[in-house]
Amino acid sequence: MNATLRLARAEFRKLFTTLAVPVAAALAAVLTVGSVLIDAAVAGKPGQYALGSAEETYKMLKFGPVVVVAMLILGILAAGGEFRHRTIVPALLATPQRARVFAVKVAVIALFGAVFAAVIFGLGLGTVAGVLAAHGFHHLPAATGRMYLGTVIAGACFGMIGVAVGALTRNTVVAIVAAVGWALFVEVITLGTVAPSLAKWLPVGASIGLTNPPAAGVLAPAAAGAVLAGYAVAMLAVASRTTIRRDVG
Amino acid sequence: MSVISVSHLTKRYGQVLAVDDLSFDVHPGKVTGFLGPNGAGKTTTLKILLGLAAPTSGSATIGGAEYRRLPDPMRQVGAALDSDTFHPGRSASQHLKVTATAAGIPHRRVGEVLDQVGLAGAAGRRVGGYSLGMRQRLSLASALLGDPGVLILDEPLNGLDPEGIHWMRGLLRSFAADGRTVLVSSHLLTEVAQTVDEVIVLAKGRLMAETTLADLTERSSVTRARTTDATRLADVLLAAGIQVRVVDGTTVEARGTDGDTIGLAAASAGLPILELSRHDEGLETLFFEMVNDRPEAAA
Numbered sequence: 001m002n003a004t005l006r007l008a009r010a011e012f013r014k015l016f017t018t019l020a021v022p023v024a025a026a027l028a029a030v031l032t033v034g035s036v037l038i039d040a041a042v043a044g045k046p047g048q049y050a051l052g053s054a055e056e057t058y059k060m061l062k063f064g065p066v067v068v069v070a071m072l073i074l075g076i077l078a079a080g081g082e083f084r085h086r087t088i089v090p091a092l093l094a095t096p097q098r099a100r101v102f103a104v105k106v107a108v109i110a111l112f113g114a115v116f117a118a119v120i121f122g123l124g125l126g127t128v129a130g131v132l133a134a135h136g137f138h139h140l141p142a143a144t145g146r147m148y149l150g151t152v153i154a155g156a157c158f159g160m161i162g163v164a165v166g167a168l169t170r171n172t173v174v175a176i177v178a179a180v181g182w183a184l185f186v187e188v189i190t191l192g193t194v195a196p197s198l199a200k201w202l203p204v205g206a207s208i209g210l211t212n213p214p215a216a217g218v219l220a221p222a223a224a225g226a227v228l229a230g231y232a233v234a235m236l237a238v239a240s241r242t243t244i245r246r247d248v249g
Numbered sequence: 250m251s252v253i254s255v256s257h258l259t260k261r262y263g264q265v266l267a268v269d270d271l272s273f274d275v276h277p278g279k280v281t282g283f284l285g286p287n288g289a290g291k292t293t294t295l296k297i298l299l300g301l302a303a304p305t306s307g308s309a310t311i312g313g314a315e316y317r318r319l320p321d322p323m324r325q326v327g328a329a330l331d332s333d334t335f336h337p338g339r340s341a342s343q344h345l346k347v348t349a350t351a352a353g354i355p356h357r358r359v360g361e362v363l364d365q366v367g368l369a370g371a372a373g374r375r376v377g378g379y380s381l382g383m384r385q386r387l388s389l390a391s392a393l394l395g396d397p398g399v400l401i402l403d404e405p406l407n408g409l410d411p412e413g414i415h416w417m418r419g420l421l422r423s424f425a426a427d428g429r430t431v432l433v434s435s436h437l438l439t440e441v442a443q444t445v446d447e448v449i450v451l452a453k454g455r456l457m458a459e460t461t462l463a464d465l466t467e468r469s470s471v472t473r474a475r476t477t478d479a480t481r482l483a484d485v486l487l488a489a490g491i492q493v494r495v496v497d498g499t500t501v502e503a504r505g506t507d508g509d510t511i512g513l514a515a516a517s518a519g520l521p522i523l524e525l526s527r528h529d530e531g532l533e534t535l536f537f538e539m540v541n542d543r544p545e546a547a548a
Contacts (some may be wrong), residue, residue, distance in 0.1 A: 001353065001467055010351035018338040019348070042333075086334040089301065090391055092352040093328055096300045096317035247302035 005106060007095055011078075011108040014087075021076050025116070025122060040131045054171045060131075061147055063124045064211025067155045068204065069180060070120075071113040073161015079110050081240075083170035098129050098244045099140070109159040111215040116183055119153025119201045121148050131208040143213045149215045150210030157228045164235035167243045194217055203231045252399055252430040253298065258307035260293050260454075267293045269454040270307070275432050275447075277398075280425045282441045282462070283434040284536065285451035291332065291434040294451070294495050295403055299328050309397055321369050323352040326518040327392035332384035332408065337377025341368055344376060345394060354394050362390040367416070381408030387419075399430040404442050418444045436534045450539055457539045468492075469534065471502050474511050475524035485518045486511065498522070 001009075015021050039060045042048050049056035069231040095101050124149065131138065162179070169175040182206045191199035199205040200219050209224025219227060252277035268290040275281045285291050296302040298309040300316035311319065311326055319325050335344050345359040352405040361367045367384040376384065385408045392400060400421070404413050421444055425431050435441040448465055450458040458465070476482050479501050486493040491514075492504040508525045515522050517531060 003353070006353050007351055010336050013343075013347050013350055014336075017340075017343040018336060024251065081336070085336045087336055087344075089330060089334040090348050092301060093326075094323050094348050095298060096319075096322055245303075247296065248298050249301040249334075 003095065004100065006166075007104040008108055009031065010075070010094075011105055012112075014110060015074075015078065015088060015108070015218030020074060020081075024082050025119075028066050028070045028120045029123055032063055032120050034125050035063075035066075035104075036060050036127040037167060038198045045156055047101065051135055052132060053246050054141040057128065057132065057141050058143070058147075058213040060128045061144060062212055063127065064151050064154055064207055066148075067117045067120055067211075068152055068158045068207055069183065071109075071116060071155050071158040072162045072165075072179050072183065073176055075113070075115075076166035076169075076172055076179060077162075078105060078159075078166065080166030080170055080172040081161040083248075084172050084184055086249065094114050099240065102240050102243050106163050106221040109163050110156040113155040113157070114152045116159075120155075121151045123189075128242055141213070146221060147211055147213060150212075153225050154207040154210050157232045158203075158207070160232040161235055164232070164239040167239040168235075185210075201227060203228060206231070251378065253309075253401075253432060254312055254313075255294065255309045258309055259293065259305045259350035260269065260290070260297060261305045266336065268297070270302075270455055271451070271454065272307075273449045273459050275430055275449075276424055277430040278428050280431045280433060280444055281447045282419050282438075282445035283432055283451070283459075284436070284438055284448055285434075285437050288453075289436075289451040290454040291436075291451055292403055293454075295328075295330060295432075295434060298513070299326070299330070299401065301330075321353075321395075323348075323354065323397065325395070325397055326399045326401060327395060327397035328522040329392040329405060330403045332381060335376040335384065338374055338375060340373050341379075341390070342372040344387070345391060348395055350392055352395060357393050358396070362393045365393060366390045373439040382410060382413055384478060385409055386413075389420075396481060397429075399432075400424055401432045402447060403434045404436070405427075406435065406437065420464050437523045450460065450536070452539065452541070466516055468505050470527060471498060471504055472504050472506060472508055472511055472527045474515070474523070475500050475520055476506075476515055476520045476522055478520060481514055481518055482511075482520050485514045487513055506548065 043051035043056050049059065082091060091101060092098065132138070141208065165175050165179050166172065177212060187199055187202050187204040192205065196217050200209065200217065206219055206224045206227040207220035210221055210228065212218060258268050261498040269373050271294060273349055283291050293302065294309070297304050297309065298316065316322060316326065341363060342359060344421050345362065346356055349356055360369070363372050367458050368383060368386050368390060371379070371383060376387065379387065387406065389402070389405065405417055409417060421431050421433060423516055432446065433441060442462060445462055448458065449456065453497050474482065475506065476499060479495050479497065483493045483495045486501065486503055488515050491506045491510065494502045510526065511525065512522055
């Protein structure tokens with residue numbers, strides 16, 4: 001088996017031999033299903049869209065935040081955790097070509113992020129379809145497929161962004177607090193309120209264009225995907241330079 | 250022919266000179282001790298040798314090649330730098346399988362090496378619950394995974410109980426007896442002295458000695474002579490190439506020589522010998538003098 005494939009198998013083995021992935025998956029599943037059930041429970045009440053309406057269904061299908069935060073954290077742990085626990089030492093003793101180690105880790109996390117997003121969105125979509133069917137609604141709005149694809153792409157991109165942040169900071173706690181803090185408090189709450197025309201060009205703002213239904217003030221999906229991918233590539237380029245050159249151990 | 254070759258190696262971290270123009274060779278079929286106090290530059294040297302750090306200048310090769318250019322590094326070199334390179338949430342078996350997968354080593358080796366280091370019974374337990382000695386053994390197991398011809402261990406005796414130290418000594422000696430190359434670093438000379446054949450002594454990033462343990466042991470014995478003019482006697486002995494130290498106005502101490510030689514040197518200078526005695530200062534004292542810049546000890 002060639003060296004790159006062996007590395008990829010080792011990276012997948014790393015992902016599935018700690019508690020991070022099962023815990024993240026369980027939490028994401030609970031939040032996804034829970035959010036659908038809560039939305040369904042309050043639908044039709046004063047100030048809420050009616051159950052079965054396109055607006056309400058789109059609201060129920062917004063699984064982007066769960067996927068984005070989960071993959072950001074898992075990406076940080078995948079890279080930053082290697083430095084925190086110093087498993088980077090045996091990794092580089094087995095494969096001293098650092099560029100290959102970094103590239104394979106990024107590729108594996110991106111693939112995992114896409115699959116993770118697909119599974120979580122699929123779980124949420126199934127729950128939405130079940131809830132709607134139980135109330136006599138048997139159709140989904142037109143942008144559902146596009147939101148599904150957009151969430152998969154966002155999952156892959158935020159996994160890669162997480163790897164870059166984890167590799168750059170090498171301190172998982174600082175990285176997670178800073179990254180989630182930036183995403184929630186800086187982008188969503190602050191800039192999203194006071195400067196939405198700027199916020200839509202930042203990573204989380206761009207992901208809204210991918211994972212949400214069409215709306216004014218967000219980027220079109222193709223532009224959103226390009227912007228998000230651009231952030232991932234740029235951050236990975238910086239992270240790879242420092243990772244490849246730094247002394248370790 | 251040397252297997253490990255370090256040539257004019259220098260490493261700076263900003264203003265700090267961690268390794269200073271270091272050169273030495275390590276040969277197969279022997280256990281070589283890489284000795285020095287904490288902060289001497291041993292671990293930095295090993296990291297450069299294993300491709301984990303870049304040198305400022307100079308080279309460090311294994312089998313004539315840098316570690317990153319070895320075609321199958323883990324099958325050629327087994328390294329254990331410390332016992333703290335494991336994810337606490339993984340078991341020993343899982344950790345070794347990750348490494349074996351990346352290195353292309355069959356997974357059956359995982360069970361074999363865990364058995365070899367005495368961790369077969371704890372293979373499924375999370376490493377977070379291991380004692381220091383168990384983590385040390387796991388580190389060694391990881392180094393043995395590829396059944397390498399070169400073993401490089403940094404402070405392998407740390408955390409081992411007396412039985413573990415005895416076991417480790419036997420393992421290292423059998424490794425060398427097989428014709429393989431063993432480089433063991435330590436700051437504890439007395440423990441390593443029972444295991445090694447050759448020693449490389451480092452202090453403040455510089456080479457202080459590269460010799461056999463037998464030579465080092467001989468150098469640890471000191472002949473003390475009392476005469477009427479210690480300074481003149483010291484000059485005569487130095488001119489004869491003998492390491493000597495003036496203790497006070499009437500007493501000198503010389504290493505690596507005997508009473509006959511000192512007596513003849515004193516006679517040639519017309520100096521009487523009032524007292525002559527020989528005692529073994531012990532390797533530890535010699536080592537202490539060496540690494541604290543006592544040139545007569547290092548020469």
